[in-house]
Amino acid sequence: MPPFFRAAFFYGLFPFADDKTGFAVYTILMESSRIRLLAPEVARRIAAGEVIDRPAAALRELLDNSLDAGATDIAVELEGGGIEALRVVDNGRGMDKDDIAMAILPHATSKISALDDLLTLSTLGFRGEALGSMAAVARLELTSATRDDEAWSLESDPKGQTSLRPSRGSRGTSIVVKDLFATFPARKKFLKRPAAEATACRTVFLDKAMAFPDVAFRFVSGGKSLIVLRSSTLLERVLSATNQTEAPDLYRELMAQGTGFKARIIVALPAVYRTDRRQVQTFINGRRVQEYGISQALEYAYRGALPGGTWPFAYAFVEVDPEYADFNIHPAKKEVRLKNLDEIRSGLIRSIRDYLGSQTRMAAYSPRVGRVDTFLTGRYGGESSLFSATTSEFEARERQAAGLADERSGWNAIAESVSRVANAAPSTRLPEASFPERGFRYIGRALGVFLAFELGDEFVLLDQHAAHERCLYDEILSGKTVSQDLLVPVVYEPESDDEDDYIARNADALAEIGFRLTREGRSWLLEAAPAMLPESVTGSLVSLFRSRPDPLELVKSTAAQAACRAAVKDGDELDETGAIALIEAALRLPDPHCPHGRPIWLRLSREELFHAVRRIV
Numbered sequence: 209m210p211p212f213f214r215a216a217f218f219y220g221l222f223p224f225a226d227d228k229t230g231f232a233v234y235t236i237l238m239e240s241s242r243i244r245l246l247a248p249e250v251a252r253r254i255a256a257g258e259v260i261d262r263p264a265a266a267l268r269e270l271l272d273n274s275l276d277a278g279a280t281d282i283a284v285e286l287e288g289g290g291i292e293a294l295r296v297v298d299n300g301r302g303m304d305k306d307d308i309a310m311a312i313l314p315h316a317t318s319k320i321s322a323l324d325d326l327l328t329l330s331t332l333g334f335r336g337e338a339l340g341s342m343a344a345v346a347r348l349e350l351t352s353a354t355r356d357d358e359a360w361s362l363e364s365d366p367k368g369q370t371s372l373r374p375s376r377g378s379r380g381t382s383i384v385v386k387d388l389f390a391t392f393p394a395r396k397k398f399l400k401r402p403a404a405e406a407t408a409c410r411t412v413f414l415d416k417a418m419a420f421p422d423v424a425f426r427f428v429s430g431g432k433s434l435i436v437l438r439s440s441t442l443l444e445r446v447l448s449a450t451n452q453t454e455a456p457d458l459y460r461e462l463m464a465q466g467t468g469f470k471a472r473i474i475v476a477l478p479a480v481y482r483t484d485r486r487q488v489q490t491f492i493n494g495r496r497v498q499e500y501g502i503s504q505a506l507e508y509a510y511r512g513a514l515p516g517g518t519w520p521f522a523y524a525f526v527e528v529d530p531e532y533a534d535f536n537i538h539p540a541k542k543e544v545r546l547k548n549l550d551e552i553r554s555g556l557i558r559s560i561r562d563y564l565g566s567q568t569r570m571a572a573y574s575p576r577v578g579r580v581d582t583f584l585t586g587r588y589g590g591e592s593s594l595f596s597a598t599t600s601e602f603e604a605r606e607r608q609a610a611g612l613a614d615e616r617s618g619w620n621a622i623a624e625s626v627s628r629v630a631n632a633a634p635s636t637r638l639p640e641a642s643f644p645e646r647g648f649r650y651i652g653r654a655l656g657v658f659l660a661f662e663l664g665d666e667f668v669l670l671d672q673h674a675a676h677e678r679c680l681y682d683e684i685l686s687g688k689t690v691s692q693d694l695l696v697p698v699v700y701e702p703e704s705d706d707e708d709d710y711i712a713r714n715a716d717a718l719a720e721i722g723f724r725l726t727r728e729g730r731s732w733l734l735e736a737a738p739a740m741l742p743e744s745v746t747g748s749l750v751s752l753f754r755s756r757p758d759p760l761e762l763v764k765s766t767a768a769q770a771a772c773r774a775a776v777k778d779g780d781e782l783d784e785t786g787a788i789a790l791i792e793a794a795l796r797l798p799d800p801h802c803p804h805g806r807p808i809w810l811r812l813s814r815e816e817l818f819h820a821v822r823r824i825v
Contacts, residue, residue, distance in 0.1 A: 260341045262399060263290025264408035266385050269338030271416045274298035275494070277381065279423065280439070286429040289402030290409050291388050299380040303352040305360045309372055311350065312343040312364055339383075345395065346388045352381040366391045410434070414449045415496040419525060421445035446474045446523050450487065454480050459521070462563055464555035468532040468548045473506075475560055476521035478513040478805075487521045492528055497544050502526070505553040509560035516804030524556055648795070650788050656779045659787050663795075665814040672782065673775050674802035675794040680771035681803045684721050684738060685764070691722040692739035700732045708732075721767055738770055768803035 260266050267290065274282050277300025287293040303311060342348055343364045353359035359377035364370040389396035399405060406429050413435070417425040421442045427435035437448055443461045452459070458480050464471040490502045506522040514520060534545040546552065648668075651660040658669040683689055702708040711732055715725045724736035776782065782790065794800070800808050812820075 260338070260345060260388075261395070262408065263294050263385075263388060263405050264412045266290070266294055266338070266342055266346075266388065267296070267409050268412045268416070269342075270294075270296040270383055270385075271412070273338070273383075274300055274381065275416070275420055275423065277301045279380065281424045283426040284409070284413055284428065286406055286409055289400075289405030289429075290385075291399060291402060291405060292386070294385045294388070294409070295382065297380065297382045299378070302354040302380050303360075304354050305372070308350060308352055308360050308362050312339045312348060312362070312370070342385050345392050346390070347386040349384040349386070350381070351375050351377050351383075353377050353379050355379055406430075415491075416494075418446050418449045418523070419491045419494045419496070442472055442525065443474055452480075452521075460563060462559045464559040466548070466551045466555045468529040469526055469552050469555070471524055471526040471552065471556060471559075473525070473556060473559060474521075474523040475563065478510065478520070478564070480521050481514045481518040482521060483518055485519050487523075488519055489523045491523070491525045492533060492544050492546075493526075493530075495544075499544060499546070499549075501546075501549050501553055502556065505556050506560070509557045510564070512801075512803075512805050513564055514804075515806040516802065522560070526552060528552075648791060650784065650791065653781070653787070659782070659791060661791055663811075667812045667814075667817060669810045670791060670794055671802075671806070671808050672780070672787075672790060673778055674806050674808040675790055675797075677768075677771045677775040677802045678797055678799070678808055679790075679793045680774055681767050682797070684767040684770060689722045689738040691724065691736045693736045694734065698734040700734065701730065702732070718766060723766065738774075764803070771803060 260269070263286070267284065271282065271284075274296060277298060279298035279300035281299045283295075283297045285293075285295040285297075339348070339350070344366055346366065348364045349361070350363075351359055351361040353375075356378045357376055359375040360372060361375035362370060362372045389399065400408075410427065410429075413425065413427050417423070417435075417437050421440050421444070424439050425435070425437045426433065437445065440448070441461075443459060447456065447459060454476070459474065459476045462473040462475060464473060485503070485507075488503050488506050490497055490499045490506075492499065502524055506524060507519060510520040510522070528546060528548070532547045647664075649662040651662065654660045654669065657671060657673070659672050659675075661668055661670070700711075702711060708730070711725065712727070715732075718725060722736065722738035723734065726733050726735055776790075794808060797808070802808060
């Protein structure tokens with residue numbers, strides 16, 4: 209017996225008592241490992257499992273077929289989460305007798321006839337491909353008609369037995385998938401509880417409904433009508449499907465277009481923010497896809513406009529010319545490869561930022577806080593440098609990308625842009641620039657987080673961390689920080705040549721704000737950082753290289769992280785001298801927001817305080 213198997217038996221991997229028996233098993237294993245063709249039935253079920261792995265996958269394929277057939281009304285019904293039965297009824301073009309007979313055969317499709325057709329495909333799926341997969345793992349009942357009262361019905365089971373007969377019904381198609389994986393236990397044991405499978409079906413249903421607002425949709429589960437969506441505009445459909453509760457006028461539909469694409473974007477003002485990324489979604493040619501580059505662009509467009517740790521409400525519906533998109537990289541078409549990704553990203557960012565810049569005062573209103581917040585942000589959060597600065601920076605990068613930048617392109621132009629923001633002229637600053645002339649009276653600390661003081665006829669609570677963070681951030685961007693050598697340099701290993709080139713291109717930019725990077729072989733050493741930054745956290749900053757933002761964003765993100773790490777923390781006790789110094793510095797800030805977009809203070813006038821306690825002035 210070969211040594212490997214002798215050791216395997218010795219350690220109990222095979223439960224045999226002697227070498228003779230073990231050798232016999234070994235011989236059988238070796239003989240059984242010879243290559244052979246799978247039986248057609250086995251191959252068919254394995255292939256079906258790649259396309260149909262749960263009821264939600266079957267529903268996605270059936271909805272695609274209905275939409276490709278031109279349906280304007282689609283109904284979905286579930287029993288047992290779609291495991292027992294899943295029914296989709298549409299009023300599309302339907303199929304005749306010959307098409308129905310072919311529809312459930314392997315590789316049957318009405319969408320392509322040659323390999324090159326994949327390069328220009330504009331439909332959602334290949335009608336018939338998914339039906340063949342479903343027929344391999346479930347009982348199928350299909351009724352369809354191209355004209356009213358001229359229907360045909362087909363029934364099939366996983367064993368391949370079929371029957372076709374005349375039927376009655378209106379134009380369109382009805383497909384029922386029953387007992388999914390009943391004869392395929394290896395797959396069925398991985399299905400979840402019916403309630404969980406129904407939830408997954410509901411998600412697929414809403415994703416498809418949002419991308420086709422002109423189609424009416426109905427979702428029924430367990431005999432209960434749960435969702436009814438009438439034909440509507442894209443904005444109305446997204447708000448209905450996602451069940452938004454804020455005022456409708458806080459949402460807008462934007463447009464963007466460029467080479468090979470057109471996009472419609474449903475966005476909300478910054479007052480409508482979320483604590484997770486679930487409301488940042490991308491749809492390409494009617495499919496919801498996982499496209500990190502576009503999702504990142506949607507988030508980036510709101511950078512500086514939202515509080516830290518929050519994300520926007522943004523849905524991008526992009527139509528891409530088939531020659532620029534390849535969906536055939538994922539069995540369920542959940543991913544796509546785009547040739548014009550950079551142009552799509554730029555178009556989306558430009559459209560959203562133009563909107564935010566023109567709606568700054570409206571964006572300041574927050575119904576969650578009410579009158580006080582409206583007063584504060586409306587009075588002091590108006591047309592500040594927050595949006596105008598980021599918009600102008602973005603436009604500068606766009607000019608560079610278009611080849612219109614002058615000889616100052618590169619870090620020099622970026623440095624000048626950052627310097628303009630950090631050292632804004634008095635005429636462009638917010639009214640806060642004149643606060644020290646009015647004077648203030650320090651009251652004390654509150655709740656371990658705030659510094660309380662009077663400013664004229666106003667009462668102010670200053671967030672000590674946010675204020676100090678903003679002061680340090682502006683100082684870093686202005687290039688006034690002192691750089692200090694690290695006792696132990698931080699070693700960073702690029703994951704690819706592209707990442708290595710990225711660091712090399714941006715090393716000078718980071719050096720301008722106090723971060724010195726030097727190359728050593730295939731590694732980079734962070735040898736110096738701003739002296740204000742605790743040495744124990746400098747290593748975490750190099751993680752920004754992984755996402756490879758553009759040069760300006762890398763500089764700003766690095767500065768923001770450094771400022772956050774170095775700023776006083778909640779609970780740190782400042783003595784009176786330190787507190788007064790921080791208040792004075794905060795009152796001179798050109799932008800009263802931390803680098804992540806949070807306001808640094810809450811300000812209440814005497815009148816508002818009296819009104820809050822219903823005291824008559």
